[in-house]
Amino acid sequence: MPSSTREGSALPSPWAALALSLALGGHALPAASPPPPAPPLTDLAHDTQRQVVVDREPGQYLGHPTTVLLEDGRTILCVYPQGHGKGPICLKRSLDGGLTWSARLPVPENWATSRETPTLHRVTDAAGKRRLIVWSGLYPARLAVSEDDGNTWTPLRPAGDWGGIVVMGSVEPLREWPGRYLAWFHDDGRFFQSNPAPAAPVVFRLYQVESGDGGLSWTRPREIQSSSEVHLCEPGVVRSPHGKQLALLLRENARRRLSHVMTSEDEGRTWSAPREVGWALTGDRHTARYLHDGRLFVSFRDTAPGSPTAGDWLAWVGTYEDILQARPGQHRIRLMDNHNAWDSTYPGVEVLPDGTVVTTTYGHWTQGEQPYVVSVRWHPSELTETRP
Numbered sequence: 001m002p003s004s005t006r007e008g009s010a011l012p013s014p015w016a017a018l019a020l021s022l023a024l025g026g027h028a029l030p031a032a033s034p035p036p037p038a039p040p041l042t043d044l045a046h047d048t049q050r051q052v053v054v055d056r057e058p059g060q061y062l063g064h065p066t067t068v069l070l071e072d073g074r075t076i077l078c079v080y081p082q083g084h085g086k087g088p089i090c091l092k093r094s095l096d097g098g099l100t101w102s103a104r105l106p107v108p109e110n111w112a113t114s115r116e117t118p119t120l121h122r123v124t125d126a127a128g129k130r131r132l133i134v135w136s137g138l139y140p141a142r143l144a145v146s147e148d149d150g151n152t153w154t155p156l157r158p159a160g161d162w163g164g165i166v167v168m169g170s171v172e173p174l175r176e177w178p179g180r181y182l183a184w185f186h187d188d189g190r191f192f193q194s195n196p197a198p199a200a201p202v203v204f205r206l207y208q209v210e211s212g213d214g215g216l217s218w219t220r221p222r223e224i225q226s227s228s229e230v231h232l233c234e235p236g237v238v239r240s241p242h243g244k245q246l247a248l249l250l251r252e253n254a255r256r257r258l259s260h261v262m263t264s265e266d267e268g269r270t271w272s273a274p275r276e277v278g279w280a281l282t283g284d285r286h287t288a289r290y291l292h293d294g295r296l297f298v299s300f301r302d303t304a305p306g307s308p309t310a311g312d313w314l315a316w317v318g319t320y321e322d323i324l325q326a327r328p329g330q331h332r333i334r335l336m337d338n339h340n341a342w343d344s345t346y347p348g349v350e351v352l353p354d355g356t357v358v359t360t361t362y363g364h365w366t367q368g369e370q371p372y373v374v375s376v377r378w379h380p381s382e383l384t385e386t387r388p
Contacts (some may be wrong), residue, residue: 001119036279037328042383043310044376045337054078054101056372065373067348068132068346070149073097073288077362079120079134079148080373084343088112093150094387097351099357099376108144108155111136117346121171125214130155133171133215134184138191139163143359159218163191164207167188169285170237171215172246174267175319179214182268185221186233192221201228204253206235214339224271225262232260232274237287240320242293247323249286249298250274258282258304261323263347278326279304289349289357291380293387295319295330299339299359301345312338313345313361313376317383322360331383335376340364343371355380 044050055062063079076094078101081087089111116137124130132146132158141163168183186206190196205381207221225232231253248259248269259272259282263277283300291297295317300312313336318329336345338344344363351357360375 002338009242018071027036033053038280038307039328039330039331041334044378045312045334049170050377051336051374052098052101052377053376054373054375055080055090055104056174057370059370061370063373064321065345065348065360065362066118066120067350067358067360068120068122068345069350070122070354071130071334071354073194075149076358077120077132078348079118079142080362081114085117086115086216089114089118089136096350097356098360098377105150108153110155111144111153114142114156117166119213120348121183122170123171123181123211123368124162124173124179124213126176129214133160134293135167137164137167137185139194140169143170145219160220162193162221164221164317165191166234166285168209170236170248170308172237175243177212181211181215182237182246183208183209183218184224184235184237185209186235188231188233202231204233206232206248206250208271210268214332216373224268225274230257230260230274233372234285236288236298236300238288238296238323239318243288249277249281249319249323250278251284251286251303252282255303257285263324275321276326280328281318281323283345285346287347287349289351289361291317291357292355293380295380296323296359297349297351297359297380299335299345299347299349299361301342302334309334311342311344312336313339315359315365315378317380333378333383335359335378336363336365336374338363338365339367340371351356 004065067078074097091105114136119135131322134144136142137322140158143159164185167185171183174180206225209218227268232250234251235248246264258276262274263272281353282304286300288298298316317331322329345361347361349359357378
C-alpha cells in the first residue's frame, strides 16, 4: 500500500473509495458458498523451531522485507523498512543460509528517505558483472546499486521522471539477451508523475520497464494492463518450466474477484488478458520459486474468500499448470499466524542447495506488539503424498 494512505493524509475525492480499499488492504473477500475445491492445509504456525527472528525492535514497526540468495548458496541479504513501507531502509546479511543474521549493516545516508517498500534484486550485465540493486518507490522511483555483493552501495538516485507502488515487484532476465531485464510494478494514478491528475473511477495500471545494461538504467514504463473494475497490482513473475512463457501473479485490490494471472509468449512484448487463478492461490504479494522436484512454492498473504487462515502468512505448493488452469494445487501451508486482520506478508523466498526453503516476511507475530521480521525454514520432503 502507498505510504500516503498509511499516514492518513487527505486524498482528492475521486480517490476516497480507494483509500478505504487500501486501508482494508488484506481483508479477504466475502465468504464463497459453496466452498471451492481446496488442497490439504498444513499448519506450521506454532512450530517455533523452524522460525528465526531476522530483526525485532521493541516499539518499532519493521516490515516488508525482500531477500536475495547469493551464488555461494548460503549468503542471504535482506532489506526492509523501519515502518509500514515508508521508512529508513535496513540491510542485514546471513552467512549460513538464514540460520543467523548480522546486526544492521551500514547503508548510504539517503536510504533513510525511502518513501515506500524497498525491493532487492540480483542482476548481471552482458559481460558477466554481477550487481545488486535496491528499488524505492513512489515518485520518483529511485535505485541504489552495489557492485560488491552488498558490502558498499550507492545512494538512492531517481531512475527516471516517473514513479509507482511497490517498485519493483519483480525483476526477470530475458532468455536470449544477456544483461537485459524486465521489471514490473503498478500505480493507481497518484505516484506515476509529479503532478497526478485525479480520475474517477480510480484506474489501476500495470507497468513494465526494461534494462539493457544489467540493471543500471531502465526505460520509461510501458502500460501493459489497466482497469477500474478489477484492481490488479503487485505483480509476481513466474517463468514456465520450459522457459518460453512468463506469468504474472496479481493481487486483486478491489476485493471483487480472486487473484489473477496474465501470460506472455514473447518475453513481455505482448500479454494475455488477465484471468482468475484458483481460490487456494488467492492472496497478496505472491513470490514464487521452483523446488528441486519441479513444483512451485508460492508465498503470499491469504485473502481467499472464507479462508480459515485469512490474513495469515501462507504458502501454496503446486505446478505451473495448476496456476494456468486455476486448479487447487497440492498443498496450502500456514507458515505463521498473523495477529492482525491483514497487515503482514511481503515475502522473500530462497531455495538452498539442499532444497530447504527459507522464506522471510514481517507480521504481527506477537499479540499487542509491533510487527517484526521472521524467516521460516521448510523442506519439500515434509510433504510426500503428492508429486507432479
